[in-house]
Amino acid sequence: MSEIAVRVEGLSKQFRIGARQQSYGTLRDQMVSTLKSLVGLNETHSKSSGGQTAPSDTFWALKDVSFEVKQGEVLGIIGRNGAGKSTLLKALSRITEPTCGRIEINGRVSSLLEVGTGFHGELTGRENVYLNGTILGMKRAEITKKFDEIVAFAEVDQFVDTPVKHYSSGMYLRLAFAVAAHLEPEILIVDEVLAVGDLSFQKRCLGKMEGVAKDGRTIFFVSHNMPAITRLCERAIYLDEGRLRADGPVHEVVNAYMNLGLGCMSCREWLDPDKAPGGEIARLRAVRVRTEDGACTEKIDIRKPVGIELEYEVIRPGYKLQPNVGLYNEEGVHLFESVDLDPAWRGRSRSQGRYRSTVWIPGNYLAEGTMFVNVDISTLEPWIVQCIERQAVAFQVIDSCDGDSARGDWAGPHPGVVRPLLTWNTVELGSL
Amino acid sequence: MQLDAGTVVKAPQTCEKVLNTIVPFHKKKVIIENRPGLLFVDWAELWEHRELLYALVMRELKVRYKQTAIGVSWVVLQPLITMVIFTVIFGYLAKLPSDGVWYPVFALTALLPWTYFSQAVTRSGTALVGNANLVSKIYFPRILLPLSMIIAPLVDLALSLVLLFGMLLYAGIPLTWKVLTLPAFIIIAMLTAIGISLFVSAANVKYRDVGHAIPFMVQIWMFVSPVAYPVSLVPEKWRFFYGLNPMAGVIEGFRWALLGQTAPDTLVMTASLAVFSMLVFAGLMYFRQMERQFADVI
Numbered sequence: 001m002s003e004i005a006v007r008v009e010g011l012s013k014q015f016r017i018g019a020r021q022q023s024y025g026t027l028r029d030q031m032v033s034t035l036k037s038l039v040g041l042n043e044t045h046s047k048s049s050g051g052q053t054a055p056s057d058t059f060w061a062l063k064d065v066s067f068e069v070k071q072g073e074v075l076g077i078i079g080r081n082g083a084g085k086s087t088l089l090k091a092l093s094r095i096t097e098p099t100c101g102r103i104e105i106n107g108r109v110s111s112l113l114e115v116g117t118g119f120h121g122e123l124t125g126r127e128n129v130y131l132n133g134t135i136l137g138m139k140r141a142e143i144t145k146k147f148d149e150i151v152a153f154a155e156v157d158q159f160v161d162t163p164v165k166h167y168s169s170g171m172y173l174r175l176a177f178a179v180a181a182h183l184e185p186e187i188l189i190v191d192e193v194l195a196v197g198d199l200s201f202q203k204r205c206l207g208k209m210e211g212v213a214k215d216g217r218t219i220f221f222v223s224h225n226m227p228a229i230t231r232l233c234e235r236a237i238y239l240d241e242g243r244l245r246a247d248g249p250v251h252e253v254v255n256a257y258m259n260l261g262l263g264c265m266s267c268r269e270w271l272d273p274d275k276a277p278g279g280e281i282a283r284l285r286a287v288r289v290r291t292e293d294g295a296c297t298e299k300i301d302i303r304k305p306v307g308i309e310l311e312y313e314v315i316r317p318g319y320k321l322q323p324n325v326g327l328y329n330e331e332g333v334h335l336f337e338s339v340d341l342d343p344a345w346r347g348r349s350r351s352q353g354r355y356r357s358t359v360w361i362p363g364n365y366l367a368e369g370t371m372f373v374n375v376d377i378s379t380l381e382p383w384i385v386q387c388i389e390r391q392a393v394a395f396q397v398i399d400s401c402d403g404d405s406a407r408g409d410w411a412g413p414h415p416g417v418v419r420p421l422l423t424w425n426t427v428e429l430g431s432l
Numbered sequence: 433m434q435l436d437a438g439t440v441v442k443a444p445q446t447c448e449k450v451l452n453t454i455v456p457f458h459k460k461k462v463i464i465e466n467r468p469g470l471l472f473v474d475w476a477e478l479w480e481h482r483e484l485l486y487a488l489v490m491r492e493l494k495v496r497y498k499q500t501a502i503g504v505s506w507v508v509l510q511p512l513i514t515m516v517i518f519t520v521i522f523g524y525l526a527k528l529p530s531d532g533v534w535y536p537v538f539a540l541t542a543l544l545p546w547t548y549f550s551q552a553v554t555r556s557g558t559a560l561v562g563n564a565n566l567v568s569k570i571y572f573p574r575i576l577l578p579l580s581m582i583i584a585p586l587v588d589l590a591l592s593l594v595l596l597f598g599m600l601l602y603a604g605i606p607l608t609w610k611v612l613t614l615p616a617f618i619i620i621a622m623l624t625a626i627g628i629s630l631f632v633s634a635a636n637v638k639y640r641d642v643g644h645a646i647p648f649m650v651q652i653w654m655f656v657s658p659v660a661y662p663v664s665l666v667p668e669k670w671r672f673f674y675g676l677n678p679m680a681g682v683i684e685g686f687r688w689a690l691l692g693q694t695a696p697d698t699l700v701m702t703a704s705l706a707v708f709s710m711l712v713f714a715g716l717m718y719f720r721q722m723e724r725q726f727a728d729v730i
C-alpha cells in the first residue's frame with residue numbers, strides 16, 4: 001500500500017509578464033527589435049524583444065513546489081486566482097513544460113481541465129463521444145463498451161444522433177461531463193469542471209467522483225468550492241503566489257486558506273492596499289462576521305442575527321456603488337444574494353474615502369452548518385465589477401438544543417437549506 | 433534563441449534519484465521536466481496515440497463538407513473547375529504547350545497531386561492554431577494535429593483520381609502498369625507536405641504572420657511547379673535546380689505514369705529526394721523544439 005503515485009520536486013515555472021495576454025509576437029516586432037539593436041537604438045527592456053528580457057519582465061507562476069501523493073489519495077488544491085493552481089495542473093498533465101524541477105508520475109493520467117475539449121458542433125452526440133473520449137485518452141473499444149452508460153448518465157438518449165450544435169447548453173455540458181466521468185485513469189486531474197451544469201447534475205458528478213476515489217484512484221482536484229473540497233479530499237495543498245503554503249489534512253489547510261488575513265475564518269483584512277481585491281474605483285479592505293454585540297466570531301447561535309461587515313475604499317469618486325453578499329452552504333448550495341439597498345446611499349455617488357456596509361441576516365433563518373460568504377463590489381452606470389472575493393469569510397451556525405429554535409425538541413438530523421422559525425397555529429376542532 | 437516562457441533558466445536536477453526508485457508493478461512511469469537540447473520524435477508514443485490520429489482524421493473528413501448542399505462533390509469540383517480555367521487561360525489563350533497531350537488532361541494530371549499538396553499544406557499549417565483549445569487543455573503528441581491534416585486530403589485525392597481515370601478513358605489514353613507507381617509519388621508529395629507543415633504550423637503558433645503568408649507561398653509554389661506548363665519549357669541548364677522542388681518530381685511522375693510521357697530525370701529525382709528528406713528531418717527537429725512552448729504561447 002501507499003506507493004507514491006506522483007512526486008513533485010522543486011517544480012518551478014517561469015512566465016514572461018504578459019505572456020498570456022500578449023501571447024504571440026509578430027515577425028515585425030522581431031525585425032524591428034533586431035534592426036534597432038543593429039543601429040544602436042537598443043531598448044533593452046522592451047517587452048516585445050524577447051531576446052533581451054530582463055529578469056524583472058518574468059514572474060514565477062510556480063516556485064519550488066514539492067509534494068508527494070500516494071496512490072489512492074484525493075488531493076485538493078486550493079488557492080486564490082493566479083496562485084498557480086492551473087499552472088500546476090498543466091505541468092502535471094504535461095501540457096506545459098516546467099522551467100525547472102521535476103515531476104514523476106506512476107500510472108496512466110487523464111486530465112480534465114475543461115469539459116468537452118474537442119467537441120465539434122457539426123458532429124453528432126455519438127461521434128463526439130468517440131472523438132472526445134479518444135482525445136481524453138480512452139481506447140475505442142473502451143468507449144464502445146461504456147457508450148450506453150455514458151449516454152444514460154448524460155440523459156441524452158434520444159439525441160445521440162443529433163449534431164451537438166442543436167443541443168441545449170445543459171445537454172451539451174452533461175454529455176461532455178459524462179464522457180469525462182467515465183474515464184478510468186489511475187490518476188485523474190480535475191480543474192473546476194464542476195462549476196458547470198445544474199445543481200442536480202453537479203451533485204451526480206460529485207457522487208461519481210467520490211465513487212472514483214473509492215476505487216483507489218489518485219485524484220487531483222482544484223476548486224474554489226471549499227465545501228466540495230472538504231467533502232471529496234482528505235488532504236489538500238494550498239498555493240499562494242506560486243509557492244506551497246500549506247500541505248496537510250484538508251480541514252487544516254482550508255482553515256489556513258480562510259485565515260490568510262488575520263484572526264479567524266470569520267475575519268479577513270487586507271493590510272496592504274496593493275494586495276487588496278479591487279479595481280480602479282473601489283477596493284475591498286476587510287470582511288468580518290459579527291454578532292449583535294459586535295464580537296467578531298465564527299460561531300453563530302442559530303437564534304441570533306449575524307452581521308456581515310464589508311469595509312472598502314472608494315479610490316475614484318463619482319460612482320454609484322453596489323456592494324453585494326452571497327451565501328453558500330457547505331454543500332455549495334447558493335442560498336441567496338443580497339445587494340446593499342441602504343436608502344441613504346442607494347443611487348448616490350460616493351466620494352473618495354473609506355466605507356463600511358453591514359448586512360444583517362436575521363436569527364432563526366439559516367440552517368446549521370458552515371456558511372461561506374462571497375463578497376463582490378460593482379459600480380452601477382457603467383456596471384463594472386470591482387472585485388469578486390469568493391469565500392471571503394465563513395462562519396458556523398450552531399443550533400442549540402434548548403427547544404426554542406426551529407428544531408424544537410427534535411435533536412436528530414434536521415434537513416433543509418434554511419431553518420426559519422415559523423408561526424404555527426393549531427386549534428382543536430372537537431372531540432371524536 | 434530568445435528567452436520566452438518556458439525556456440531553460442536553471443539546469444534541471446539530475447536523474448540519479450529516479451534511477452534508484454523502484455517502479456511498482458509494471459506501471460507506466462513518466463518523468464516531466466525541462467528537457468533542453470535537441471529532441472527527437474518518440475515513435476512509441478506516436479504509436480500509442482494512433483487512435484487519436486484516426487479520430488482527428490475522421491473529424492476533419494466528417495466536418496469538412498457538413499452543411500453544404502452538394503457535399504462531397506466539392507472534392508471533385510475543385511480540380512475540375514481549376515482544370516477548365518487553366519485550359520481556357522493557359523491552354524487556349526496563352527497557348528502553352530502540353531507535350532502533345534490534350535491540354536485538359538495534361539492539366540488535370542498535374543492538378544490532382546498539386547491540389548492535394550496545397551490542401552495538405554494550407555490545412556496543416558493552421559492545424560495547431562486552429563485547435564488551440566486542444567493544445568492548451570490536453571496532452572498528446574502535438575505532431576498529430578498537422579499530421580491528421582496531411583492524411584485527410586488523401587481521401588479527396590482518391591476521389592478525384594476516379595475523375596481523372598474517367599477523363600483518361602474519354603481522351604483515349606490507355607492505363608499501363610505504370611499506374612502502380614502512383615503511390616510512390618503520392619508518398620513523396622505527402623512527405624514534402626509534412627516537412628513544410630512542420631515548420632509552418634509550429635512557426636504559426638508564435639508568429640501568426642505565417643498563417644497569412646501560407647496562401648501566397650502555395651500560389652508562388654504552384655507557378656514554380658510544372659502544373660500549367662510542361663517541364664520541357666524550362667531551359668535545360670536550369671533543370672537541375674528546377675528539380676530541387678520535390679513537387680516538380682511528383683508532377684512529372686504523375687504525367688509519366690498516366691500519360692506515358694518521358695520519365696522524370698534520375699538526377700532530378702535524386703535531388704528532390706535529398707531535399708525532402710532534409711526538409712522532413714529538419715522539420716521534425718524544429719517542431720519538437722517549438723513544441724515545448726506551444727501551450728504557453730498559443
